Amino acid sequence: MLPDFSxxxxxxxxxxxxxxxxGLFRLTNSMVIMFVVMIALIVPALLVRxxxxxxxxxxxxxxxxxxxxxEGLVGSALGRFSxxxxxxIASFFILILFSNWFSLLPLVGMVGYVExxxxxxxxxxxxxxxxADINLTLALAIGAFLVIHSTGIRSHGLIGHIKSVAQxxxxxxxxFLVIELFVIVSLSFRLFGNLFAGEVLLGLANWQxxxxxxxxxxxxxxxGLIQAIVFTMLTVSFTSVSIGSEEHH
Amino acid sequence: xxxxxxxxxxxxxxxxxxxxWTLVRELVGPLRAAALALExxxxxxxxxxxxxxxxxxxxDQWGTMPWLFMVxxxxxxxxxxxxxxxxxxxxxx
Numbered sequence: 001m002l003p004d005f006s007x008x009x010x011x012x013x014x015x016x017x018x019x020x021x022x023g024l025f026r027l028t029n030s031m032v033i034m035f036v037v038m039i040a041l042i043v044p045a046l047l048v049r050x051x052x053x054x055x056x057x058x059x060x061x062x063x064x065x066x067x068x069x070x071e072g073l074v075g076s077a078l079g080r081f082s083x084x085x086x087x088x089i090a091s092f093f094i095l096i097l098f099s100n101w102f103s104l105l106p107l108v109g110m111v112g113y114v115e116x117x118x119x120x121x122x123x124x125x126x127x128x129x130x131x132a133d134i135n136l137t138l139a140l141a142i143g144a145f146l147v148i149h150s151t152g153i154r155s156h157g158l159i160g161h162i163k164s165v166a167q168x169x170x171x172x173x174x175x176f177l178v179i180e181l182f183v184i185v186s187l188s189f190r191l192f193g194n195l196f197a198g199e200v201l202l203g204l205a206n207w208q209x210x211x212x213x214x215x216x217x218x219x220x221x222x223x224g225l226i227q228a229i230v231f232t233m234l235t236v237s238f239t240s241v242s243i244g245s246e247e248h249h
Numbered sequence: 250x251x252x253x254x255x256x257x258x259x260x261x262x263x264x265x266x267x268x269x270w271t272l273v274r275e276l277v278g279p280l281r282a283a284a285l286a287l288e289x290x291x292x293x294x295x296x297x298x299x300x301x302x303x304x305x306x307x308x309d310q311w312g313t314m315p316w317l318f319m320v321x322x323x324x325x326x327x328x329x330x331x332x333x334x335x336x337x338x339x340x341x342x
Contacts, residue, residue, distance in 0.1 A: 013305075013314045027315055035319075036297065036326055044330075058337070105294035111302065126301045126318075 005200045009133040010124045013113075029125055030133035033108070037098050037130060066094060073232055077240040081151055085239065088147060092140065093232040096131060100195060100224030103129030104217060109199060110206075131195040131227075134188065141188035144235040148183065152242035161242070183238060187231060194227050281340075288336060293329040300325025 009028035011017060016027040048059045056064060070090040078085050103109065112125035130136050152161040165180055166173035198220045205216040304321025308314040 012318065013308075016315050032319070032322055036322060039323065039326060040330075105290055105297070107294050107298040111298050113305075126305065127297070 005203065006124075007134070007196065009128055009135070012126055028133070029112075029128035030130045030136065033102055033127050034099070034130040034136060036127075037095070037102050040102075041094065041098060066090075070094070070232070073229065074236055077236050078151075079240075079243055081155070081239070081243060085147065085151065089232055089236060092144070092235060093228050096140070096191065096231055097225060097228035099130040099136070100227060101221065103132065103195065103199060104202075104220055104224070109203065129195055129199055131191055132199045134192045137188040137192040137195075138184070140191070140231070141184045144187055144231075144238075145180075145184050147235065148238045148242050149180075151239050155243045164242070187234060191227055191231055194223060198223055285337070285340065289333055292332050292336070293326070296329035296332070297322060297325040300328075 009030040011026050012029050012032060013027075018025045044059060045063065048063050051057070052060060067090055070093045071086065073093070074082060074086055074089050076082065078089075108127045109125045109129065110123070111127070112123045114121050115124050116122075149161070152164065155161070156164065162173075165176050167176060202213065202216055202220060206213040300321035300323070301318065302321075304318040305314075307317045307321075311317070
């Protein structure tokens with residue numbers, strides 16, 4: 001039976017939706033994995049923080065390695081804002097990386113309940129990669145967009161930042177505004193597209209035998225890392241552009 | 250006699266050469282790390298899935314969907330971490 005390659009995340013059961021003052025809340029399969037990733041990151045981080053020492057243990061070593069890797073990526077690109085933005089950028093990187101890699105765990109995306117779609121029986125998985133859901137990638141991209149422009153505004157004021165976005169040309173401001181808004185689209189759809197395509201590819205490759213599946217699994221491991229780096233680096237470089245233009249005003 | 254050659258080495262060496270065992274040790278470290286990573290994947294994946302299935306089964310029995318499902322996910326995650334710490338300690342010893 002083929003897994004269901006649905007673009008939108010599915011609820012984990014038929015009755016798993018509740019009316020809230022903000023609208024319908026639906027507990028979806030990607031949300032479950034998101035909770036798992038959050039807990040898998042937050043709890044060990046809190047445990048390591050309690051036992052931080054000058055001579056690091058294995059867990060502290062791993063955490064320091066991850067954070068130093070992000071520090072290397074961010075570098076001095078963010079100037080005087082690097083200290084303030086580093087925790088946020090590092091959170092983006094680590095969250096996306098682990099969300100991507102959690103999708104590669106055995107049985108994730110394979111175990112689920114059976115439903116009939118268009119006369120065919122399909123498996124609706126209980127667990128779906130969080131980054132293969134457009135809602136998460138869109139939320140991350142909106143977060144990145146707010147970081148980029150709030151840093152720009154803090155750097156050279158609201159008017160200065162608007163001038164910088166418009167490149168001192170009031171007539172072209174609407175066009176530049178649309179270009180800026182497309183950052184959200186490009187960041188979110190790139191991450192979602194890559195991860196969703198990877199999920200479909202893995203689902204199909206597993207049907208061709210375990211050797212083909214294993215090859216694509218290794219590739220997906222690499223793509224997961226690359227996509228996390230790309231999202232982080234683009235956020236850093238857009239923010240850097242947003243800060244850098246203050247020197248011209 | 251069986252000989253080993255490393256890429257770029259002019260001279261080959263035999264089993265009696267102590268450098269063979271240095272080479273073996275160099276290879277074992279990364280392989281052990283890869284095995285641990287693979288084991289981590291299997292332990293986390295299988296424990297979480299078991300928790301999911303068990304939680305879903307109990308939810309179906311008692312009509313509590315999705316609460317025991319979520320508890321199953323969390324228990325699976327917690328147990329998988331505990332087992333991984335045990336495996337890691339055992340390997341270090």
